[in-house]
Amino acid sequence: MIKTDVLIIGAGPVGLFAIHQLGIKGLKCEVIDNLDKAGGQCIELYPDKPIYDIPAVPKCNGKSLTDDLMKQIKPFKAGFHFNERVQEVKEDAKNWKITTNLGKSFLSPNIIIAGGVGSFEPRRLPLKELEKFENKSVFYAVRNKENLKNKNIMIFGGGDSALDWALELSKQNKVTLVHRRNEFRGAPHTLSELQDLRSKNKISIKTPFQIEKINTGDQLKSVTIKSEDGNSEDIQTDIILGFFGLIMQLGPIADWGLNMNKKTIDVNTENFETNKKGIFAVGDICNYPGKLKLILSGFHEAALASVECFKRARPNEKFRFQFTTSSKEIQERLGVKND
Amino acid sequence: MTKIIFIDSQGEKKSIEVENGLTVMEGAVQNNIPEIDADCGGSMACATCHVYVQDDWYDKLNKCEDAEQDMIDMAFEPKKNSRLSCQIIVNENLEGLVVTTPKQQN
16 A cells, blocks of 8 residues: 555646646655556657647647656656556545555545546447457457467558558568558558558558458457448458557546546636545546636646645645745755755 | 537437537537547547538538548548548538537547
């Protein structure tokens, strides 16, 4: 059991800035995120896309914004727990007991949910009957290509992951690459390599096709693919790989008894607390009149939530608002060397 | 205000009035159209505001850019007439635009 002043769910820009606002108040945080690194939507969905509306930063991108935030919060030594998702939240006297899907547990008077639109999970192929073959003959990631040897593989998708795996696996497998339109999205050298393999008959490319149905016994036997104008083909297949990127799923948060509005959590705008004392929501996931899904709004929300977190974590201390420009105490916490 | 007609995956029709200059997605969210999620808020990063545009309307819309097509690749059951409703800006020429929502947004 890890005891902490504040448990933060989500290591996106707003979760990271919350660490800063809590840190300058002397509070220790632990952060849980389902991704394998910090940055949230910024890093997962648009690492290279320019962002022009961070105050005083005329231009940055998801990657540089995340890197700079990580630099800014370094002095506060927050504990990061990646590749984990919060499963359960239970009241425990004046604290919350938080358990992750890997069984790790935390005890904290405060939880800040900075979860964006939920945790990232792979987008699945649209056929319901594929579910029972998932992780047997249907995969959304390749962990070990050795396990795929001697199999007939069908890859779905038109982006970098689909193309990279099509090229890689075509060295050891019979590969059929299926995409819903004729254009692929990939680096120029990847696309030319693909054409090269196609002309040498080392890969089969089926466009514009999508999955129609699977034919199975105990195991996957073949996949029928269909084009919009009605052509269909049945192709012998042992393994299906789908690469459609990631989707955000709210997941267990919906079961914690919080007042919700669709996929967002209702908060008050004084301290961004939810209907549960000590549980806060900030960033894209929170809802209040006039809410804007902007990173800068999330920063403001985190700053206000951090004040209430302080009061709950240090009930016997008086909260004194201080500026980073003039507070010796804050500057010590930041590790600033003063002459 | 421009009239936009949403047909859901069950065939249920709902007509809404959207202010010109807003996107079809924003109009849908304001009017609680159930099968539009719009998780990313319109930054073309999620494909959860996916719609099928009625064929006679498709060519009358602003062109579908490459980045939008790339994102539609990720959508649930994309078709030739697929668009992201966050990329369709409402104007008076779209009076009576008909779009159908897919049965799932992910």
